Amino acid sequence: MRLRLRHDPHSLAGAYALDALGGPAEQDRFARHLSRCPSCEAEVRGFREVATAMAFAVTAEAPAALRPQVLAAAARTRQLPPEVSSHARPQRTRSTLPWIPWLSGAVALASIAVAVFFGLAQSHTQDELNQARAENQALNVVLSAPHVQVLSQVATSGGTAVVVLAAERHALAVVTTGLPALPSGKVYQLWLIGTKKTESAGLLPPAQDGQTPAVLATGVVKGDTLGLTVEPAPGSAQPTTKPIVALPLPV
Amino acid sequence: MNPSDSDASRLESATADRRGERDLDDLLVHVARGDSDAFEAVYDRLVGPVYGVIRRVLRDPSQSEEVTQEVLLEVWRTATRFDPAVGGAATWVMTIAHRRAIDRVRSITASAGREQRTAEVHTPHDEVAEAVEASLDRERVRRCLDGLTEVQRESITLAYYGGYTYRQVADRLKVTLGAIKTRIRDGLIRMRDCLGVS
Numbered sequence: 001m002r003l004r005l006r007h008d009p010h011s012l013a014g015a016y017a018l019d020a021l022g023g024p025a026e027q028d029r030f031a032r033h034l035s036r037c038p039s040c041e042a043e044v045r046g047f048r049e050v051a052t053a054m055a056f057a058v059t060a061e062a063p064a065a066l067r068p069q070v071l072a073a074a075a076r077t078r079q080l081p082p083e084v085s086s087h088a089r090p091q092r093t094r095s096t097l098p099w100i101p102w103l104s105g106a107v108a109l110a111s112i113a114v115a116v117f118f119g120l121a122q123s124h125t126q127d128e129l130n131q132a133r134a135e136n137q138a139l140n141v142v143l144s145a146p147h148v149q150v151l152s153q154v155a156t157s158g159g160t161a162v163v164v165l166a167a168e169r170h171a172l173a174v175v176t177t178g179l180p181a182l183p184s185g186k187v188y189q190l191w192l193i194g195t196k197k198t199e200s201a202g203l204l205p206p207a208q209d210g211q212t213p214a215v216l217a218t219g220v221v222k223g224d225t226l227g228l229t230v231e232p233a234p235g236s237a238q239p240t241t242k243p244i245v246a247l248p249l250p251v
Numbered sequence: 252m253n254p255s256d257s258d259a260s261r262l263e264s265a266t267a268d269r270r271g272e273r274d275l276d277d278l279l280v281h282v283a284r285g286d287s288d289a290f291e292a293v294y295d296r297l298v299g300p301v302y303g304v305i306r307r308v309l310r311d312p313s314q315s316e317e318v319t320q321e322v323l324l325e326v327w328r329t330a331t332r333f334d335p336a337v338g339g340a341a342t343w344v345m346t347i348a349h350r351r352a353i354d355r356v357r358s359i360t361a362s363a364g365r366e367q368r369t370a371e372v373h374t375p376h377d378e379v380a381e382a383v384e385a386s387l388d389r390e391r392v393r394r395c396l397d398g399l400t401e402v403q404r405e406s407i408t409l410a411y412y413g414g415y416t417y418r419q420v421a422d423r424l425k426v427t428l429g430a431i432k433t434r435i436r437d438g439l440i441r442m443r444d445c446l447g448v449s
Contacts, residue, residue: 011432011433012432013436014432014435014436014437015410015416015417015432015436017439018349018407018410018411018439019350019353019410019411020410020411020415020416020417021416021417045337045342046439046443047439048338049338049443049446049448050439050442050446051346051349052300052339052341052345053388053391053392053448054304054392054411055300055304055348056300056303056341056392057388057389057392057393058300058303058304058306058307058389059300059303059389060302060303060307061299061302062298062299062302062316062319066298066302066316066319066320067294067298070294070323070324071287071291071294073320073324074287074290074323074324074327075287077324077327077328078328079329079330079331080328080329080332082283082331145336170280170335171334171336192284197285199284199285218332218334219280219283219284221280221281221284
């Protein structure tokens, strides 16, 4: 009797977690399977922890010269910006959602979820779909958190920013409604204004029907304030105008 | 962590120390904000296992050093993508480290052929057993590897420490592909339970 296991992608979870799949094509195929299979994902996560223990078990002393080299290289290496809901992606028509400033928390959550869903439903190419999925997963970090706080503030320019904050995950999602349209060459930029420094949290995507799709910001730490400013395109390294929203984050 | 409290500590974590790992998560969140002190601390905590596993896979010291540097720089650069909700910082970093080591192995063997490296791979299990400094991790992993069947143990160590694909492992151990996939997965499930990974 021969058992045919070839078509059960699940059985590859172990090899995948050990980076032992054949090549990029097989890896991609399994990664796609993972994105549809939460139990496989949980299994891979557990296997990766086993692998981590195996790495710690072969701890070795690295050459001392490495430390100053790495630290110096880091000092001159730019970090990736926090993940945002890709403002570069061409916006497609989204379903009209009634987006009103006095949203309750549950409604805000549901609206973000619906916006994410439509992002998925209206992605046409595989690339777009992958990207939308990645964003969806990123937003899930916030939406699936056991404790979230919904905060909002009316912008000094008019319009409202609504924030769903998952404090213990150091992440938040932002949507806005009714912000004034900007002249060309200007963008709305989000900031995490910390006690020591201010970091860009990405640009607001163009509004559809007066509402901007959800943007995710990670790396939120205690003492941060979420800021929104108008900046010259394609955004600034540091804010150059007075924030129209400055919302202290209870982290 | 109190080494005599072995049951509790075994359940606590697969890696070094769950409390330590919590700090690491926080450190990495700070690294994501450009905090270079936090990065130094992360470096000091993880360079040993990062270098160790890369060295184990690659063998060549100067290549290992190079890849270690790449990995740690990638940790700095992409710390903004670290998500504590998905997994711990140590696992995030070790996943990058192992993957980079594997990428390097695949590109070397693609150009130079496999034979040379094959001759050099001893059974890592023995090396783990012979390790002079029997750290807690080492001992725990060794004990859990000992609890596997021989095929499970060999396929996991060949894949993870040896850098072999499961097809190559199947070839070496003269087992079918389907069987190897299953052995690796079953072995990892046993390891996971043995190490007390949640």
